[in-house]
Amino acid sequence: MCFNKLQTMKKIKKIVLVLSVIFVYSISSAQTDMLKRRVKHVVVIGFDGLSPDGLKNAKTPNFDQLIKEGASSMHARGVLPTSSSTNWATMIMGAGPEQHGITSNGWKVKDHVLPPVVEDDEAIFPTIFNVVNKQLPDAEIGVIYDWGDFGRLFEKSAVDYDINPKTAEETAKTASAYIEDKKPTFTFVHLDHIDHAGHEFGHGSGEYYKSVEVADELLGEIMNAIKKAGMSKNTLVILSADHGGFEKGHGGETLGEIEIPFILWGKGIKKNYKIPNAVYQYDNAATVAFALGLKRPWAWIGRPLIMAFEGFEIDDSYPIVEKK
Incomplete structure (x- = not known):
C-alpha cells in the first residue's frame, strides 16, 4: 500500500473517531437533559368520563384558564377497551393493556387472564408511584380517589397517603388539605362524578355538562390549594381523563369514547399552546x-x-388531523 493512500486512510479513521465521540457525547448530553429535574412537584388530576365535548359545551373558567396558560390537546387517545380500569392503569403505568394486562373492570391482582409483561413489588406492572418512590426515596407521594377500585391499581407500599373519600367534593377537599399541609412531590387525584352523570343521563346531556361544571369548581379548589401551599412556581399540573362516552356508556370503539383531553400547566410549560402531535x-x-x-x-x-x-x-x- 502506498504512503499517500495509508495517510488518507488514517485521516478517515481519525474523522470517524471524532464523529463517533461527538455522536456519543450528543447522546449523553440528550440523556442528561432528559433526566434533569424540571419541577419540584407534580399534581395529576384525572376526571373519570370527561370528554373534549364536555369542556367545549360546559362553562369551565378554570379549565379554560389552564388551557390558555398551558399546553393542551383535545385529541388525546385512551386505549381499547375504553373501560375505566384499563385506562386508569394505562395512565399510571406508562403502557397499554397488552403490557400491563389489565383488560377489564373485572381485573384483580391474583385473578386475571393476561399476566403483565413485568412485575413490580406487588405483582403488578410498575406504576409511576413506584418509579417516583424508588428514585426519589424522600418524596412525599399521595393518592386521593373517590372510585374505590382505583385503589387496586397501584402499589400500596409506594405511597405515603392513600385515601378513598366517598364523594368528588370530599375528594377535592381532602386533596386540597393534603397539598397545603404536606406540599407533596407527587399527588394523584381521581374524581368520579362525571362518569356517573354520563351513565345516568347520557353524554352530551344537560346533566352531563353540569357535572363538568362541578368538576371545574373542584379544579379551582385544588389549584387554589397549590397556590396557598406556595407551590405554583415549581409545579406541573396535568389534567386528563380515562375515557369519554357514547350515549349512556363507554367501552366501545367510537371516537367519543376513546378521545380525551390532555392539559399541562405550570413551570416550563408553553403558554396557550395546542399540541399538534399525537398524544x-x-x-x-x-x-x-x-x-x-x-x-x-x-x-x-x-x-x-x-x-x-x-x-x-x-x-x-x-x-393530528381534525376529525369532522
Missing part, C-alpha cells in the same frame, strides 16, 4: 417522570410530551 393515555406517566427527572422503566411504552415544554421541539411529519 396517548400512556404518555401521562412518562411526562410525570420527565418532569421529575426520572428514568422510565424499559417496559413502559409511553413517551414524555416534551413538545409541551419550553425549549423543546420535535420533528414530526404527521400532525
Whole structure:
C-alpha cells in the first residue's frame, strides 16, 4: 500500500473517531437533559368520563384558564377497551393493556387472564408511584380517589397517603388539605362524578355538562390549594381523563369514547399552546417522570410530551388531523 493512500486512510479513521465521540457525547448530553429535574412537584388530576365535548359545551373558567396558560390537546387517545380500569392503569403505568394486562373492570391482582409483561413489588406492572418512590426515596407521594377500585391499581407500599373519600367534593377537599399541609412531590387525584352523570343521563346531556361544571369548581379548589401551599412556581399540573362516552356508556370503539383531553400547566410549560402531535393515555406517566427527572422503566411504552415544554421541539411529519 502506498504512503499517500495509508495517510488518507488514517485521516478517515481519525474523522470517524471524532464523529463517533461527538455522536456519543450528543447522546449523553440528550440523556442528561432528559433526566434533569424540571419541577419540584407534580399534581395529576384525572376526571373519570370527561370528554373534549364536555369542556367545549360546559362553562369551565378554570379549565379554560389552564388551557390558555398551558399546553393542551383535545385529541388525546385512551386505549381499547375504553373501560375505566384499563385506562386508569394505562395512565399510571406508562403502557397499554397488552403490557400491563389489565383488560377489564373485572381485573384483580391474583385473578386475571393476561399476566403483565413485568412485575413490580406487588405483582403488578410498575406504576409511576413506584418509579417516583424508588428514585426519589424522600418524596412525599399521595393518592386521593373517590372510585374505590382505583385503589387496586397501584402499589400500596409506594405511597405515603392513600385515601378513598366517598364523594368528588370530599375528594377535592381532602386533596386540597393534603397539598397545603404536606406540599407533596407527587399527588394523584381521581374524581368520579362525571362518569356517573354520563351513565345516568347520557353524554352530551344537560346533566352531563353540569357535572363538568362541578368538576371545574373542584379544579379551582385544588389549584387554589397549590397556590396557598406556595407551590405554583415549581409545579406541573396535568389534567386528563380515562375515557369519554357514547350515549349512556363507554367501552366501545367510537371516537367519543376513546378521545380525551390532555392539559399541562405550570413551570416550563408553553403558554396557550395546542399540541399538534399525537398524544396517548400512556404518555401521562412518562411526562410525570420527565418532569421529575426520572428514568422510565424499559417496559413502559409511553413517551414524555416534551413538545409541551419550553425549549423543546420535535420533528414530526404527521400532525393530528381534525376529525369532522
